[in-house]
Amino acid sequence: MSDKKRVSRRQFLNYTLTGVGGFMAAGMLAPMVRFAIDPVLQKQEGGTMHSVISVDEITNEPQRVEWTVDQVDAWYESQVQKTAWVYNDENGDILALSPICTHLGCTVDWASNDQYPDQFYCPCHGGRYTKDGVNVKGTPPTAPLPVYEHEVKEGMLYLGDSKSRKGA
């Protein structure tokens, strides 16, 4: 024990045993852990655009538009309904807002509360948004309503994924 760098036989065996044991455990667990965390590492695919409404029908007043998308959930395939609030803003551009409240995910409605006839209202906690989807200060939501990607083709409005916007 005079030389501090000297490894005793017992220590050496301990290190070897721990090393070999650790290697075996890692070899065993690595595939399982990778298997378990697979959903986190899956690439998100961009959604396809869906035709939802004729452009002629879009007014200055937000109207509820519904369409269905094919959803593949691992081994389960189904059709899921999507909703958007669509209108022409003052510049004549189309705006398609997601109805999912940015507070806790309830569904907002246009002008559903008599006190706020020109705002989006969330019935869960009284969250409100102005017509352009921006959250009203002093109500629970901290960010504006997400906006759907949109494009116009042959007189029809196509909507894709909704993109969240930064807080106001």
Added chain:
Amino acid sequence: MLQKLYDWVDERVDITPLWRDIADHEVPEHVNPAHHFSAFVYCFGGLTFFVTVIQILSGMFLTMYYVPDIENAWKSVYYLQREVAYGQIVRGMHHWGASLVIVMLFLHTLRVFFQGAYKKPRELNWVIGVLLFFVMLGLGFTGYLLPWDNKAYFATQVGLEIAAATPVIGDGIRTLLAGDPSIVGAQTLTRFFAIHVFFLPAALFGLMAFHFILIRKQGISGPL
């Protein structure tokens, strides 16, 4: 760092005697393959335990994707094996390990039998070992149905017929296992799943604990 952490706990809880009791004991010379190579036969019990640990771990991970339902069982197995990273390996570990654990158990049993290591005072541990063997066979039988493919279905059909051949109570046993007097279906699958992942593993853990405690209490049988 680790030493400091250990010391911190040890100072408060005094774990050293506990873990000495479990881990710190001498391996007799006749059991050590370094002294006599033929002593490798003493490894079969430990190897059985090792494969069992792999089975438990891989099984836990498989249930993250598996669904015990006749509509989705096969689809979920197909998905986890084809689409999920390392799915084929994790399922492969469970699949091949299931056979390997029976082989190891059998070799372990042969070693104990031919060395006469089951004789007094170790008869009770032999009995527990046999019960463990039955539990393992039960795990193999119930696990075989879970992928819900043709092989699984018809193998279970046969297994249930064998159970039904028991005198007097045969039909009762079949209904108890399958959940229905005549159908091998929805209820059979959920029952087999419950037995496979809850009931039999619970029995397995209890029996294994007992098995190991008795080994420590009685020691390893002497040289031939």
